[in-house]
Amino acid sequence: MSSIITFLTGPWATPELISWNFQILVMGFLVCISCALVGTFVSLRRMSLLGDAISHGILPGIVLAYLFTGSLSLFPMWIGAALAGIACGVSIQWLHTKTRLREDAAMGLTFTTFFALGMVLLGLNAENIHLDVACILYGEIGLIPLETDWYLFGKNLGNQAIWSMGFICIFTQLATFFFYKILLVTSFDLSLAKSLGIPVNWVQYGLMFFLALVVVASFESVGVIMVLAMMILPPVSLSFLFTRLPCILWSCIALSIFYSLGGIHLAYAMDFPISASIALTAVFIFLPCCLLGSKGGLLIGLFDLVKKPQIEDCSTK
Amino acid sequence: MSLPRINFSLLGLLSFGLISSSMLHANQPLTANEEAVLGKALVFLSFQDPSLRVMVLGVLLMGLNCGLMGGYIVTRRLSMFGDTLSHAVLPGIAVGYSLTQSKNNWALMLGATFSGFAGVWFISFLSRHTKIKTDSAMAIVLSGFYALGICLIAYLQKSDGGGVANLENYLFGSIVGFSQGDLLPIVCSLILVLGTFVLFSKELLATGFDPSFARSIGLPVGLLEFSLSALLTFCIVSSLQIIGVVLVSALLIIPAATAALITIRMDKLLLLSGVLGAVSGFTGCFISFLKNGLPVGPVITLCSASIFLTILWLHPSQGRVCLWARSFKRNQKIRLENTLKACYQVLEELSFLEESFPQSLLGKRRGKSSGEIEREIDALVRHGYATRVLSVGQKQSDLPPETMITLTPSGWELACKMIRNHRLWELYLTQEASYAADHVHDDAEKIEHIIGEKTIRQLERILSNPRLDPHGKLIPSQLDIESGWTREHSSP
Numbered sequence: 001m002s003s004i005i006t007f008l009t010g011p012w013a014t015p016e017l018i019s020w021n022f023q024i025l026v027m028g029f030l031v032c033i034s035c036a037l038v039g040t041f042v043s044l045r046r047m048s049l050l051g052d053a054i055s056h057g058i059l060p061g062i063v064l065a066y067l068f069t070g071s072l073s074l075f076p077m078w079i080g081a082a083l084a085g086i087a088c089g090v091s092i093q094w095l096h097t098k099t100r101l102r103e104d105a106a107m108g109l110t111f112t113t114f115f116a117l118g119m120v121l122l123g124l125n126a127e128n129i130h131l132d133v134a135c136i137l138y139g140e141i142g143l144i145p146l147e148t149d150w151y152l153f154g155k156n157l158g159n160q161a162i163w164s165m166g167f168i169c170i171f172t173q174l175a176t177f178f179f180y181k182i183l184l185v186t187s188f189d190l191s192l193a194k195s196l197g198i199p200v201n202w203v204q205y206g207l208m209f210f211l212a213l214v215v216v217a218s219f220e221s222v223g224v225i226m227v228l229a230m231m232i233l234p235p236v237s238l239s240f241l242f243t244r245l246p247c248i249l250w251s252c253i254a255l256s257i258f259y260s261l262g263g264i265h266l267a268y269a270m271d272f273p274i275s276a277s278i279a280l281t282a283v284f285i286f287l288p289c290c291l292l293g294s295k296g297g298l299l300i301g302l303f304d305l306v307k308k309p310q311i312e313d314c315s316t317k
Numbered sequence: 318m319s320l321p322r323i324n325f326s327l328l329g330l331l332s333f334g335l336i337s338s339s340m341l342h343a344n345q346p347l348t349a350n351e352e353a354v355l356g357k358a359l360v361f362l363s364f365q366d367p368s369l370r371v372m373v374l375g376v377l378l379m380g381l382n383c384g385l386m387g388g389y390i391v392t393r394r395l396s397m398f399g400d401t402l403s404h405a406v407l408p409g410i411a412v413g414y415s416l417t418q419s420k421n422n423w424a425l426m427l428g429a430t431f432s433g434f435a436g437v438w439f440i441s442f443l444s445r446h447t448k449i450k451t452d453s454a455m456a457i458v459l460s461g462f463y464a465l466g467i468c469l470i471a472y473l474q475k476s477d478g479g480g481v482a483n484l485e486n487y488l489f490g491s492i493v494g495f496s497q498g499d500l501l502p503i504v505c506s507l508i509l510v511l512g513t514f515v516l517f518s519k520e521l522l523a524t525g526f527d528p529s530f531a532r533s534i535g536l537p538v539g540l541l542e543f544s545l546s547a548l549l550t551f552c553i554v555s556s557l558q559i560i561g562v563v564l565v566s567a568l569l570i571i572p573a574a575t576a577a578l579i580t581i582r583m584d585k586l587l588l589l590s591g592v593l594g595a596v597s598g599f600t601g602c603f604i605s606f607l608k609n610g611l612p613v614g615p616v617i618t619l620c621s622a623s624i625f626l627t628i629l630w631l632h633p634s635q636g637r638v639c640l641w642a643r644s645f646k647r648n649q650k651i652r653l654e655n656t657l658k659a660c661y662q663v664l665e666e667l668s669f670l671e672e673s674f675p676q677s678l679l680g681k682r683r684g685k686s687s688g689e690i691e692r693e694i695d696a697l698v699r700h701g702y703a704t705r706v707l708s709v710g711q712k713q714s715d716l717p718p719e720t721m722i723t724l725t726p727s728g729w730e731l732a733c734k735m736i737r738n739h740r741l742w743e744l745y746l747t748q749e750a751s752y753a754a755d756h757v758h759d760d761a762e763k764i765e766h767i768i769g770e771k772t773i774r775q776l777e778r779i780l781s782n783p784r785l786d787p788h789g790k791l792i793p794s795q796l797d798i799e800s801g802w803t804r805e806h807s808s809p
Contacts (some may be wrong), residue, residue: 233460
């Protein structure tokens with residue numbers, strides 16, 4: 001019993017812990033929402049692994065930006081990473097359409113090459129870069145409260161990293177809101193979208209841009225692999241509960257709170273890296289959804305199977 | 318056929334690099350740094366150091382193994398599956414470590430294999446029994462297993478204080494401390510892979526390219542698929558120590574993708590990708606040995622990627638540059654032939670009464686500006702298909718003198734052939750394929766340049782040596798062309 005109480009109250013025991021963990025909670029919440037919004041459309045288009053590819057592909061951009069500017073400030077890194085991510089996406093597209101390679105091979109080839117390039121650049125400049133590769137892989141959301149504060153007109157507005165993530169999050173939400181119909185129709189019926197005169201390719205590029213933006217914004221806190229969990233798991237889990245896209249999108253926000261809360265508690269109790277425990281929480285939430293969900297959950301499927309046994313396939317007889 | 322060519326080009330590239338770098342520094346004394354690098358290169362290439370020999374052998378076999386396995390992965394569109402699997406083995410490594418409390422190779426391998434199998438099972442279960450698509454299932458397994466692995470490793474590190482720092486080597490790989498014992502898993506996996514590929518090559522080919530056919534002839538498709546993913550797991554697990562979780566898929570995909578650019582035969586593809594994997598492993602190991610701080614996995618990846626890029630652009634028959642050159646040449650030929658055709662048509666409009674015709678008529682016919690026509694005629698003259706003279710004719714006027722063009726016999730012959738190809742094809746389409754007469758032009762416009770003499774003979778036989786095309790124009794026959802067909806014959 002006491003262990004449960006510690007699990008629940010541990011991160012919020014003292015005022016210092018509360019202010020520290022609250023910042024992490026907000027950051028995790030913002031990251032989860034942005035990732036989930038983009039991830040919903042990405043997974044609808046069966047491009048889930050493109051997120052993985054692009055998130056690996058931004059590494060050389062980050063390293064190069066760091067080499068040029070010599071600082072860990074966010075803006076140049078975003079530029080570098082966004083450029084690298086776009087280059088990665090474009091070369092995947094080019095290899096896939098212009099050569100004999102299939103899309104999956106083009107993807108695997110491009111992102112591993114980009115990632116290796118980034119690692120070699122890091123290795124060559126190891127003495128003047130203080131960028132931990134392991135940190136890029138699983139993030140350091142626990143150190144977010146250490147970021148410098150943001151001053152506007154002499155007023156201290158609080159943590160800079162959280163503010164910038166917040167702007168990205170709002171930007172993503174606004175874009176989803178304004179382009180909702182276009183995104184909807186291009187995700188579900190490409191030929192209808194084409195016949196309506198929607199510039200399908202540009203929508204695709206725009207989605208890839210947002211993917212790169214969100215990945216870049218969140219790589220520092222959750223790393224390039226966990227970002228995949230935060231993109232794909234919310235829409236997939238929710239698809240077992242709802243079938244309407246707006247329901248899924250709205251409930252992503254609620255789910256994000258659970259993710260970041262659960263992540264913080266789990267990490268505090270077991271001493272795990274926070275980003276990995278957010279991903280684990282996501283998996284723990286996914287499993288019951290998949291088993292018990294009312295829309296195509298496994299148990300429901302079994303129940304249906306018992307209730308009305310499938311008609312025997314005549315062709316086998 | 319293509320294998321020796323690639324090896325030669327690779328050798329050429331390598332020797333070119335060596336020669337050019339030695340030329341650059343030929344007349345300068347070597348700096349200490351360069352001397353150290355050269356010394357290291359000599360140490361590496363002499364293969365005297367036994368531990369170095371083990372390393373090189375390990376890297377070579379690993380490259381061969383991954384290259385061979387990759388051949389099957391890439392042709393079955395499972396590239397990202399390999400990536401997923403390589404991340405999914407991470408929790409197994411942590412569990413294997415925690416059970417034995419040592420960096421015992423076999424425990425780690427066993428754990429990794431089990432967790433790889435679990436990953437495979439999850440992917441196939443989720444994509445088969447729920448509405449989750451394969452790509453989402455892979456993403457879930459990849460990130461979920463990876464998160465679990467990271468958490469477990471962090472937990473172990475906390476609980477027994479830094480002793481597991483080595484486990485992080487599995488993320489990025491390292492060749493430091495690679496010993497003979499580490500060679501054993503690679504060799505075992507290679508033997509398994511080779512054995513399976515040799516014994517079941519036909520079965521694997523059938524299941525890979527046509528699963529329903531394979532099922533219909535009674536092959537155990539499910540079993541074969543499973544054994545292939547088991548082999549893939551072994552291959553990944555044995556390579557993890559050197560190249561790491563993130564980049565092992567590079568060594569699986571890139572050599573095989575390179576081979577797939579060149580050949581479409583499976584046996585050649587496997588052979589090539591195995592060789593390319595071994596070559597990039599060796600080169601990567603060599604380069605990372607030369608410079609401190611260069612991690613071996615990324616360097617191997619970059620080596621294979623640069624081989625891929627070289628072949629993508631410069632391969633003698635499939636390279637992009639050669640393809641561009643070929644299509645440029647073809648376009649030039651087509652433009653030339655179109656100009657000749659227009660010349661014929663101009664002459665036809667003049668009812669073949671004149672030998673030569675003014676350039677402006679050609680321009681009108683082709684619908685192009687005088688500058689463009691000028692260039693096209695330049696090309697004709699250069700190829701010896703036409704001559705041009707500035708007319709100082711009887712019709713003196715204020716206009717500038719007109720350029721008159723005369724086709725040479727060879728130009729005349731080619732022009733006749735093009736016209737014949739065009740009109741024969743039009744006739745064939747209207748008569749045999751019942752096209753409308755006003756629908757056949759575009760099709761004929763394309764095929765006239767590539768249709769061969771043999772097909773022409775066939776067409777003539779089918780259409781019983783026609784004289785007139787669907788638009789009522791004359792089709793010059795072979796006899797006409799060969800007997801120096803003149804306008805006396807054709808004038809009605």
